[in-house]
Amino acid sequence: MKLHEYEAKEIFKEYGIDVPKGFVTSNKIEKIEGPVVIKAQVLVGGRGKAGGVVFAHTVEEANRKIEKLLNSSIKGEKVEKVLVEEKLPVKKEYYLAIVVDRVEKKPLILFSTEGGVDIEEVARRNPEKIVKYYVDPLREFLPYMARVMLKDHGLPSQEIVKIADVIYKMYKLFREMDATLVEINPLVVTEDGRVVAADGVIHLDEDAYFRQDYTRFEEYRKRENLPFAYVELDGDIGVIGNGAGLTLASMDIIKEYGGNPACFLDIGGGASEDVVKKALEKVLERENIRGVFINIMAGITRCDEVARGIVEVLKNHPDVKVSVRMMGTREEEGRKILRENGIPLEDSIEKAAKKLIEMLEE
Amino acid sequence: MDENTRAIVQGITGRQGSFHTKEMLECGTKIVAGVTPGKGGREVHGVPVYDTVKEAVEKHDANASVLFVPAPAVKDAVYEAIDGGIELIVVITEHVPVQDTLDMVNYGIKRGVRIIGPNTPGIASPKVGKLGIIPSRVLKEGHIGMVSRSGTLTYEIAHELVVNGYGQSTCVGIGGDLIVGTDFIDVLPLFDRDRDTDAVVMIGEIGGSSEEVACEYIKKMSKPVIAYIAGISAPEGKRMGHAGAIVERGVGTAESKIKALKEAGAYVVRRISEIPKVLREVIGK
Structure with missing residues (x-):
């Protein structure tokens, strides 16, 4: 979950990081x-x-x-x-961030004297201008670690202590608030020697909701509480699957056959008829939807529950083209329900996707 | 995981823990004990339950653990398993906070304990059993090693292999989270050395760079790798279901992974149905 700049700055203030x-x-x-x-x-x-x-x-x-x-x-x-x-009297602009490094599996502190610009650009053109410091999460992070990192990078003595202090507080925030990204770009050194976070980006880990109070943040309050994972995309074919990887693969195959996915919707494991109904209704809420591709590999999910959910919703949307592929638990029961209601069903992902695209082209 | 694996189930008395203990037992896995703090003395499907991992290890000489505990309790349970002398830990639980995963994965590395997951369906070897939730009926004994970041997509591909006459030596789910204990690069060498494995099917997805990192090993690997990457149609900046499935700042695109894999000598397919066809070409049978 991303925080707005003003929210990030409120947090910086709470942690004693100077903001404008x-x-x-x-x-x-x-x-x-x-x-x-x-x-x-x-x-x-x-x-x-x-x-x-x-x-x-x-x-x-x-x-x-x-x-x-x-x-x-x-x-x-x-x-x-x-x-x-x-408006700050800017003397210098630096870049500072803490991210989760997926390869080293450690928090990574990034610092650069090239602040205020697109950091990816710096990384491409002058990678030596970015200092990287991997933190051992099992040890307490102390300010001296940041001082050594800055000194080694050639920062002047009078700046080292203040910036190391910002890094120390930032790391504390990163850990305590369950952040996955904290970024200050630029970190401004002013004419009068202040070190100020002129911008702020914080991403928080929603999986830590049980120990954090996220209700103070706009994004969290705005959130719809859906019983499935839903990502809106810009195409016109709804894609529903069970499991993230399978749903992604379903989107890909639609694209491969020339279609354009309108969403990623993962009903998860063991979805009931009601969840399937809500999922399909969510997809059909948007007016531009021309077709829906449903791909279910049932383990703890039951094909008959899925089929009943689909049939219920399609009663109210007779014009929408739907192609279903499902297999696994209670497959026969599920197939029977779909067949009786005239809903196209195929036995492989590829056939089902192709069928949908053909129906839409007619 | 092999014939000497003696596993415990942490969170055995919960609905998921209990259900999957039964499934694991049915396919021949040695589940020697269960642990649920506060519920010691019970039995679940004939498996004795203890309050602590320490007791379970002392009484049953366990060396592996499968976790079904709720996300807020996972870090505590993993540390308990490591300190209790467990050597292989499979974390099935989804939605573990990243900061907790950072801690437990680094603690595992420090103590030489292998952690698989979190957010994984686990590992299964049709010959010896399974640690986790991969449905036994989608696999068949055979010689293809499978390694994947996904759950149902793995079952889908396993099924595609089986209907085309290819069984599995071992199937490893590494998990869909931002940080996982075991990556592709850790699993590939094991398959390369495994006498039961003739070829590897690797199932990646958008986000991070673990597929690119694995290419370093694929280049020098003696066995063929067939790779499928999900998410070629996914946009940047959106989390596609899995916590780890997100293209951020240009890192983690399907294109980047496909390119790196091809350069490293892997066979990259765009459709699932092509996997058995490629296998037929490269290993025959």
Whole structure:
């Protein structure tokens, strides 16, 4: 789960990491003290380049720009809030992040003196400009470890202590809040020697919900509580499967035959008739859906439950083209139900996908 | 996993734990004890239940454990198994927090204990039994090693192999999470040395780079590897069901994996039905 910048900065503050003075708002403002930066609170990447970060010197200018931002969308995401902050007297911009390294299986601290820019670009062009430090999660992380890393990278003495302190607090946050990513880009060193997180990205691990209070975050509150995994895509053929890998493979085969998946929907293991019904209804909620591909490899799932769910929903959607492939537990019962209701059924993924595409082309 | 594997089931008294203990016993697995704290003294399908791993190991000389405990209790249970002297731990549980997995995987490495998972269907060897939940009826004794990040997709491909006359030596699910204890690169050398295995079918998916890392070994592997990668049609930045199945900042695309695998000499197929065809070409039978 991604946090908004203003939420990430609230957390930084709680952990004692310096952030620019500012506030989040959905309205006009009354006064400013000096020049400000106004930042659209959206979760899409590349916000700056898309016009989501603007500057203002007077209240009038600020309000004009706030109003414009609040009435706009950035890369398809509607702007509902803006963050208004002091404009920092920037001396240097650094890059700092902590990620989960999947290969080394350790937390990885990334630091670069090339901050404020696209870090992937730096990684491609000047990989030597990025310092990597793998943390042993079984040991306590201490500030000296960060100081050594920064010193080895040639940072000036007066900056080392302050930045190491930020890294130490960031790591503490990363562990305690069950984050999977914490990023500050840029980490600004100001003319007067402050070290400030000018931006903030935090991704939290939703699997830790049982020990964290995530209800304070927008994304979590907005979340629909669905009894299956659903990802919306931009095509027009719904794809339903049981198990993530199988559902992905089902999407791929639709694409392979020239179709375009409208969603990834994994009903999981042991889904009841009711869950199948809700799943199919969810897919058909969108108006542009032309067909649905359903692929079930039943273990603890039962084909007859799935078939009954499908039949129930299709009663109300007689025009939608559906192709089903299912096998495993209670296969015969399931097939019988589908057959009696005239729903096309095939015995292999490939045949079922091809059949659907052919039906749609007719 | 072999004839000497003597396993315990942690979380044996739960619904899943109890059901799958029965299944594991039915296919010949030596399940010697179960552990559920607070429920010592009971029996589940004839298997004695203990309060601690320590007791179970002392009384039954167990060397492996399968975990069905709820996600919040997994880290505690894995540490208990490692400290109790277990050598192979299979974590079936899904939704274990990543920070907990980081800890237990690193602790396992430090103590020389192999952890498989979390979020895995486990391992199965039709000849000796299974640790986990892979349905026995989708496998058949044979000479293909299977290794996969997925559950039902593995069953699908196992089924495709079996109907085309290919059985399995061992089938290993490595798990769909961001961090897993055992990766492709750890499993491939075992298959390469295994006398029962003639070829390996590797089932990857988008996210991370464990397929690319495995290529280092595939290059020097003596047995053929047939690879299938799921998620070629998945967009960037979206988590596709599995916690680990996400393309982030350009890392983890199906294209990257397919390219690396081809360069390393693996046979990469786009359709599941091509797998037995390729096997016929490269190993015959």
